[in-house]
Amino acid sequence: MTTPFLEVRDLHVNFPTPDGMVKANQGISFTVARGETLAIVGESGSGKSVSTLAVMGLHNRKVARITGQAILNLEGGPVDVIAASESEVRKLRGKQMAMIFQDPMSSLHPYYTIGDQLSEAWRLHNHGSKRDGLKRAVEMLDIVGIPGAAKRAKDYPHQFSGGMRQRAMIAMALINNPALLIADEPTTALDVTVQSQILQLLRDLQRDFNTAIVLITHDLGVVAELSDRVNVMYAGRIVEQATIDDVFYKPMMPYTMGLLESIPRVDRGSGGRLRAIPGQPPSLIVLPKGCSFEPRCHLKHQVVDGRCQSQLPDLEEVMPGHFGRCHLSPEALTLAHVEGVR
Numbered sequence: 001m002t003t004p005f006l007e008v009r010d011l012h013v014n015f016p017t018p019d020g021m022v023k024a025n026q027g028i029s030f031t032v033a034r035g036e037t038l039a040i041v042g043e044s045g046s047g048k049s050v051s052t053l054a055v056m057g058l059h060n061r062k063v064a065r066i067t068g069q070a071i072l073n074l075e076g077g078p079v080d081v082i083a084a085s086e087s088e089v090r091k092l093r094g095k096q097m098a099m100i101f102q103d104p105m106s107s108l109h110p111y112y113t114i115g116d117q118l119s120e121a122w123r124l125h126n127h128g129s130k131r132d133g134l135k136r137a138v139e140m141l142d143i144v145g146i147p148g149a150a151k152r153a154k155d156y157p158h159q160f161s162g163g164m165r166q167r168a169m170i171a172m173a174l175i176n177n178p179a180l181l182i183a184d185e186p187t188t189a190l191d192v193t194v195q196s197q198i199l200q201l202l203r204d205l206q207r208d209f210n211t212a213i214v215l216i217t218h219d220l221g222v223v224a225e226l227s228d229r230v231n232v233m234y235a236g237r238i239v240e241q242a243t244i245d246d247v248f249y250k251p252m253m254p255y256t257m258g259l260l261e262s263i264p265r266v267d268r269g270s271g272g273r274l275r276a277i278p279g280q281p282p283s284l285i286v287l288p289k290g291c292s293f294e295p296r297c298h299l300k301h302q303v304v305d306g307r308c309q310s311q312l313p314d315l316e317e318v319m320p321g322h323f324g325r326c327h328l329s330p331e332a333l334t335l336a337h338v339e340g341v342r
Contacts, residue, residue: 003073004031005179005212006055006097011068011082013050013059020285024050026236028068034179035206037213039223039244041259042233043281048216051233052182055214056099057081057089072096072180095125097180098173102188104165108157114141114168115153122175140171144201163194170201177209184216199226220263224248232256235282235292238315242322252324252333254299261340291327299336303327 013025025047032038040048053059055070070081074096081089101107109117118140119133128136134153141149144167157165166186173181183202187195199222206213215226223230223244230247232240232255240253251257258277279296282288294300294308307313307327315323318330326333 002033004033005073006032006214007069007071007073008051008055009069009071011051011054011070012066013047013054014065015063016065017285022284023236023287024284025054028233028238030231030238030241032180032212032214034212035210036229037206037215037227038229038231039215039217039227040231040233041217041220041223043218045281045284046233047236047284048233049184050236052099052184052214052216055081056093056097056182057084057086058099061086074179091125094121094178095176096178097182098176098178099182100166100169100173100184100186102185104162104169105157107169108165110157113154113156114160118153118168118172118175121172125176136175137171140175141168143205144168144171144174145197146171163190163197166190166194166198167201170198170205174205174209174211178211180212180214181206182214182216185218186215187217187219187222195222202226220248220259232259235287236284237292237325238323239293239325240323241315242324246319246322250319250322250334251337252318252322252330253293253326254297254328254333254336255293257333257337257340258296258298291325299328299332302332302336 008028008030011025011028015022015024028051030038042048054066059066066082068082071078072081072092079092115134115137118137119130122136123133138149138153141153146152146164146167160168187198190198202213203226205211217223227244229243231238232253234255240247240251240256247256248260251260261275262277264274277296282292288294290307290309290311291313300308313325313327315325318324
């Protein structure tokens, strides 16, 4: 079996506040290999971005309380980002791992040209002049499909459209050929045509650079188009892990079923109403004693002994390579899903 490039093990990320401890991540574990795309999905506040910011070493260590491991299996040996010093992580960030942030307009500096910003990202990890950096910047802008790259490199972020700014962010993230790319909602606020272009660009670049991609999104359409495996998160925990086909056709957690039933599907015909998940996610300061999804779960009545309210279900392998966090049996969950899609 190929050694994954990134291994996250039992990651806990907590933030102390005047109201109590915010338990943003509780026991998160996952892996991603070179050339593979792992999607992390869930509602806002489920802990998706928090976990990947920990991998990137971007939390304020004076505030965030982080335990667990985030291991990068580099050619020179494994490095645990959580245990590494800030200076060590800075050397890895941008070179071995990079991130595309959700809002490119706020991530790009308004006072510097696109070319200067890409050039700086390259020169931080490479020996070369500013001219060498600008040459590399133009090459990357051309790779990500910016027309007239040499001329557009002299433009400022406000002179780029939303889609072009996102391409520039992708160029900056990939300018040092990192092995790991974390994409946080890379298609948010883009129209459907541009979204499709960005997704195709990520696929092409992954093929060319053999990059491991962690895709953070709430859009299951994006997940279906780009991902190999999926982590479904709820209230700071992973509640389901599986391949893309298993998550869509054999979900093993009522929350995943709720997400699937709340989006339109071309394979279900027309005329039926979409079913939204009732209620709101729980507070990450005061989590329920049992299953965090129990207050919103439409299948909890099938667990007759009340375990949903008193006992947190473990993340168990219910089928080969398919993990779910639910007290119901796989057979009961399969039946519930079949009845739900009728």
